[in-house]
Amino acid sequence: MSFDVFVSRFQNGEPATLDMSAAHGVLDPYAVVRDPETDFLLVSTAEGEEAGVYFNEPLRIGHRSGDGP
Structure with missing residues (x-):
């Protein structure tokens, strides 16, 4: 499943x-992973969940992988 969260x-x-x-x-x-040019972070948890975070207004977090909800 894929989804985005806007903050x-x-x-x-x-x-x-x-x-x-x-x-x-x-x-x-x-x-x-960090991309300072686009102000992007790929974050990962110990459980293997990953999300791409785009630091613009609004802040956008996109779920990328893992078996979680």
Whole structure:
């Protein structure tokens, strides 16, 4: 199965900018591939799940592999 998750932020009901440095801080330890030119990370878990993360507005996380939901 394949799916994408889009992450957006709102403040007082209005669109607000995401803190991409915070997102990088959380995901960088799990990165197995980095493309600084496109601001892309491929992250992997110990269970073998992988996801591509695109750091733009909105932040997009695309499930890539594994047997999980």
